[in-house]
Amino acid sequence: MSNDLIRFVIFVSVLVGLAVVATRVKSFRPYLRKNPMITFLLGISSGFPLTLLVATMTFWLAKVGLDTATIGFAVALGTPYTIKFLWAPLVDKLPLPLLTRWLGQRRSWLFFVQALLFVSIWQLGASNPQPGQLGSFIFWAIVTAFLSATQDIVIDAYRIEILEEDEFAHGTATNQFGYRTGNLIAGAGTVYLASAEGLGLGWAMGYGLTALCIIPAIVGAIWAGPGKFIDRHAEASGMTAGQWLTETVINPFREFLGRHGAFIILAFVLVYKVGDAMGQTMLGPMIVKLGFADMDYISANKLWGFGALIIGSAIGAPFILWLGMGRALLISGLMMMLSNVMFMVLALVGNDYWMLVAAIVTENLTSGIGLTVFATYLSGLSSLAYTATQFALLSSFAAFGRTWLASPAGVIAEKLGWVGFWGFTILAAIPGMLLLWLLWHKGYLVQSIRQPSTEDDGHEGAAKPT
Numbered sequence: 001m002s003n004d005l006i007r008f009v010i011f012v013s014v015l016v017g018l019a020v021v022a023t024r025v026k027s028f029r030p031y032l033r034k035n036p037m038i039t040f041l042l043g044i045s046s047g048f049p050l051t052l053l054v055a056t057m058t059f060w061l062a063k064v065g066l067d068t069a070t071i072g073f074a075v076a077l078g079t080p081y082t083i084k085f086l087w088a089p090l091v092d093k094l095p096l097p098l099l100t101r102w103l104g105q106r107r108s109w110l111f112f113v114q115a116l117l118f119v120s121i122w123q124l125g126a127s128n129p130q131p132g133q134l135g136s137f138i139f140w141a142i143v144t145a146f147l148s149a150t151q152d153i154v155i156d157a158y159r160i161e162i163l164e165e166d167e168f169a170h171g172t173a174t175n176q177f178g179y180r181t182g183n184l185i186a187g188a189g190t191v192y193l194a195s196a197e198g199l200g201l202g203w204a205m206g207y208g209l210t211a212l213c214i215i216p217a218i219v220g221a222i223w224a225g226p227g228k229f230i231d232r233h234a235e236a237s238g239m240t241a242g243q244w245l246t247e248t249v250i251n252p253f254r255e256f257l258g259r260h261g262a263f264i265i266l267a268f269v270l271v272y273k274v275g276d277a278m279g280q281t282m283l284g285p286m287i288v289k290l291g292f293a294d295m296d297y298i299s300a301n302k303l304w305g306f307g308a309l310i311i312g313s314a315i316g317a318p319f320i321l322w323l324g325m326g327r328a329l330l331i332s333g334l335m336m337m338l339s340n341v342m343f344m345v346l347a348l349v350g351n352d353y354w355m356l357v358a359a360i361v362t363e364n365l366t367s368g369i370g371l372t373v374f375a376t377y378l379s380g381l382s383s384l385a386y387t388a389t390q391f392a393l394l395s396s397f398a399a400f401g402r403t404w405l406a407s408p409a410g411v412i413a414e415k416l417g418w419v420g421f422w423g424f425t426i427l428a429a430i431p432g433m434l435l436l437w438l439l440w441h442k443g444y445l446v447q448s449i450r451q452p453s454t455e456d457d458g459h460e461g462a463a464k465p466t
Contacts, residue, residue: 041220043178104226125207261444312368
């Protein structure tokens with residue numbers, strides 16, 4: 001039996017065993033409900049494009065010979081994720097001719113954007129990036145990022161609206177399962193399809209086939225129905241263009257920014273994941289530099305790492321129930337920060353497969369917990385009256401930190417070396433921990449504010465102590 005097959009059998013056995021145990025624990029059973037299962041399908045389609053644009057793309061660019069600094073700044077191609085709140089109000093409230101009446105607001109936008117996204121990903125894969133010849137590649141990467149960010153606006157709002165209050169944390173966690181499944185397909189799957197060590201189909205075909213990951217969201221949306229979309233002025237007569245614009249564009253931001261602690265919350269969202277994002281950006285290039293084979297990358301990062309992410313994400317929802325939101329954010333943040341010590345050790349050890357597995361499993365386990373907790377926190381801040389716009393605002397701030405604040409990662413790695421770089425990622429996480437402590441100290445953390453209207457109280461949803 002080959003080493004790769006042995007690794008896969010061990011991986012599957014561990015995952016199945018843990019899944020069987022989890023189904024017997026009461027706090028894990030809500031994962032089997034209809035709505036959390038639908039959010040899993042939505043998560044697959046939401047998760048795969050960003051992986052193609054960041055993790056898989058940086059691995060691809062490293063393989064074709066681009067320098068580390070250029071690869072590091074290539075993540076800035078994800079800029080649309082950082083400014084998606086600018087067009088989120090239109091996605092939130094603007095109906096599409098014929099489609100909205102037939103499918104509903106969320107599903108009409110979802111299917112429309114996915115059709116365009118499918119085409120752009122095919123073109124991105126066919127662009128063939130080479131040093132000094134990146135024009136077409138950059139264009140289609142930006143188009144794909146814009147459409148992917150728009151898809152996220154729809155899916156995030158749809159997910160929040162279809163979940164009941166008592167399944168909210170678990171539905172957010174299953175969405176993370178799906179998101180990470182999409183990551184796996186777009187990471188290990190695309191590399192396997194494209195790599196000479198895999199099927200050898202080339203990057204164009206690898207990216208093109210991965211574009212079929214839009215299908216799970218289509219299935220989930222048909223199963224879910226139109227959702228609980230709220231348009232408070234849908235039946236109002238005589239509404240002027242100015243009134244519609246105020247309700248659509250101004251009120252979502254005014255409602256959120258009028259809450260106590262709103263600006264501290266935004267600052268926290270901005271910097272909380274910077275250290276983790278820096279590490280994720282440069283993990284692929286470091287693996288290439290250390291001389292790991294492509295199949296080592298696939299099995300360690302995309303199989304063992306995926307399993308650890310699933311386990312961590314599954315723990316995330318009970319984690320919140322056990323500890324409360326404040327403690328869950330603090331402990332998971334510290335775990336993610338300190339997990340990068342393992343990559344410092346890997347950089348010292350060099351090309352050692354099981355050290356790579358240990359580092360990736362540790363990082364992905366803690367990230368799985370942390371991402372579920374963080375996504376649940378952001379979702380709970382979004383009022384149902386303005387779901388798409390407010391969640392887009394929050395996730396845009398998170399994406400800005402992940403994209404722009406983390407974009408110098410390649411330069412830092414070149415200057416400090418791999419050991420120093422991973423040490424720097426630990427220090428980069430400290431500001432987020434300090435802001436979290438400030439939010440908690442001032443009582444600005446919130447469990448959930450999922451209310452359909454904000455008319456009764458100008459500070460509805462103001463953060464409460466946990």
